[in-house]
Amino acid sequence: MITGLLCAAALTAATAVPAGAHTPERRVPHWELRDSGTPDVRFRGLAAVSRKVAWVSGTGGTVLRTVDGGASWRNVSPPGTAELQFRDIEAFDARRAVVLAIGEGEASRVYRTEDGGATWTEAFRNTDARAFYDCMTFFDGRHGLAMSDPVDGRFRILSTRDGGRSWKVLPDTGMPPALAGEAGFAASGQCLVSAGPRDVWMATGGGAHARVLHSADRGLTWRAAEAPIPAGDPARGVFALAFRDRAHGLAVGGDYRPDQTSPRAAAHTPDGGRTWRSAATAPPAYRSGVTWLPHSRTAALAVGPTGTDLTTDGGRTWRTVDSGSYDTVDCTPDLGCWAAGEQGRIARLEH
Template sequence: MMMGAMGLAVLLSLSSSSMEWKEQTSHTTVRLRGISAVNPRVAWASGDKGTFVVTTDGGRTWKAGTVPGAEELDFRDVDAFSDTTAYLLSIGEGNKSRIYKTVDGGKSWTLQFTNTTAGAFFDGMAFWDERHGLAFSDPVEGQFLVVATSDGGASWTPLPASAFPPALPGEAGFAASGTSITVRGPRHAWFGLGGKAARVLRTTDGGKSWSVAQTPLATGDGGGIFSLVFWSEQEGIAVGGNHQRPSDPTGNMAITRDGGKTWSAPRNRPAGYRSGITVVQGAPGPTFVTVGPSGSELSVDGGQSWIPLGPTGFHAVASSRAVGGRVWAVGDSGRIATLERVRGPFTHPPADAPNRPRR
């Protein structure tokens, strides 16, 4: 009861105009779909036409570039580890599904993975650390397809089909923000699906075995899970809905308290379909920002209540891993914005503050 009262007090104190999105200049006009924040100064974003952008000064300046040979690709996911090291995942059928890596700040890129499985369509990737990660595809012929790396992406190996339950007919993933897959700790991972059923697959042993759970998120054409975040190995949130109805909140959120075994819908939810959610590091309690094409919201009470942050549409959102870090969001026409004027759980340091150690 005391924690609930404290959370409500903070919520009410933040419901004024103390927070807003401040747009930054990305130097690109393409649709941006992925964002990865390393610390309060360093973040990478990705998008259409082989585009990436990177900042090393908190967003005061962004550098835009194109991966050579990838000009026709749509980079829906980016996972960054420093101002020099980042991974990009492009979506599409056949060999359009690829993973690239840079270790020199985007000056050069190495093509690490090209899909060769007929019918595969990769949706997203997630990394436990710089060397260990997963990427998942839509099911192929009734089987889930997940590839793993343990050497920093130098090789990607398909996990055995026997490790997964069978896929349902018409079940597929969504690549809206590259965050329908997430990891936690050294061995936990989850990825969400939609279409026939809004299910979450879960591993606790680094991908050796997987279980599956149903969620109350929207199903059918355009419906399902679009983004996942866990703030502990037991507690997590899935967001989505139906991207064909961006202002419809039906089936757009579910919460788990048991590591993804069971999911339930909270009483209060964001105002529409949501394609991305992030947990804010360093807040006194579970604090989240969620975004979609019809607007964005903040929660400071573990997803039980949501404060509108405005109607501006975004596709993806990320908070830096460092405590006290920034929250960035990206969207159409090169839009990049950071959440500013914070007074409370997570006050941003100035853009020229020294780098904090990454956890």
């Protein structure tokens, strides 16, 4: 079986071949679009289960599911949600998934299905007009968290212990104060991520500094660290995180406005997010999604509206390998890497 690292090396080699040089014919890993049949939907939520099974969520209350590698997609949207924006989806398998709608007040909701989307249950509806939920993550099949922008000066954390069937707001006594203007970005479902049974990280922007907050006790207490990605504006900061274990993590972001540059749009950490280092060669533009390639300690992909970038050295350097527009990306242990974005775009990495 080709490993994720070999997959990444093949991508790197493909981009390094001089123009006109003769090379043996071979199939280089690349994004291959899968027809979703929904050209008017922007998919910012993605849950890759395997090379065969994936879920996406997006605008217009839309949820799609495939069980055949993207050859066909079934619209399994919860009824009565056409006015909602689904920005994050977490799936446990082909039948069980939890989807988060974002927005102020009651627009922030959580729905859950146990039958592949045939039926849905509304598990949470936000009743605090000051709260705005952005992202969620699960440690396992039972324990998960969702995050809201600051309420009363601190980020709000929602917790479930039963697989998303019920939720409760955690005390904020262990949450450090938010910076003025600080918030999360509901751009890819990756502003709140976990690794292992208890560790979770939150990405922020909008304040004077971009920050990454870490909790080692499932969201009860948090420690904040500055990330060297530009902030100081509501459109700038860390948009997505990925941790391959509780120590090694990646952060990507920048300025999401297309007319603004995004220098230093990536960073990496070797110590669980206590310290962050700028990439020596960063992606050339804003990136909203990032994922480690499976079975690799050094290879990862970052995506955004202007392209896909690859690192093979743990986030120190990045190079663009595709120019297609994607908002979010996710990989599975069986080498099922998926990406999704605007105009109904969904793709799988083919070898």
